[in-house]
Amino acid sequence: MKIRALAAAGIVLAGLVLVADRSSAQTAAPPAQPAGAMVDAEVRRIDKDQGKVTLRHAPIPQLDMPAMTMVFRAAEPAMLDRMQVGQKIRFQPERIDGQYVVRKFEPAN
Numbered sequence: 001m002k003i004r005a006l007a008a009a010g011i012v013l014a015g016l017v018l019v020a021d022r023s024s025a026q027t028a029a030p031p032a033q034p035a036g037a038m039v040d041a042e043v044r045r046i047d048k049d050q051g052k053v054t055l056r057h058a059p060i061p062q063l064d065m066p067a068m069t070m071v072f073r074a075a076e077p078a079m080l081d082r083m084q085v086g087q088k089i090r091f092q093p094e095r096i097d098g099q100y101v102v103r104k105f106e107p108a109n
């Protein structure tokens with residue numbers, strides 16, 4: 001009986017160690033990309049009528065997206081007035097209702 005109780009305690013302890021291990025591994029991992037992180041991109045095409053811009057962007061970890069060229073909606077149409085085709089920018093991408101949006105941007109240099 002005593003041995004059984006000890007064995008049970010051992011199992012509980014082992015379980016606790018496993019749990020502790022897992023949580024410490026999580027905190028030790030490099031911090032995830034914050035949602036508002038800026039991403040490098042180059043402006044490929046501007047469509048002011050549609051309020052959209054085509055960007056060749058670097059990988060976007062927070063959206064689980066590799067580097068690619070794709071269309072984004074501008075959060076505010078006036079943003080497109082401040083962009084030029086061929087310009088290097090840093091922008092904050094966001095996914096809103098299934099649409100990819102440029103939340104804000106700044107010239108890269």
Ligand SMILES: [Cu+2]
Pocket residue numbers: 057065066067068069070
């Ligand atoms: Cu993309």
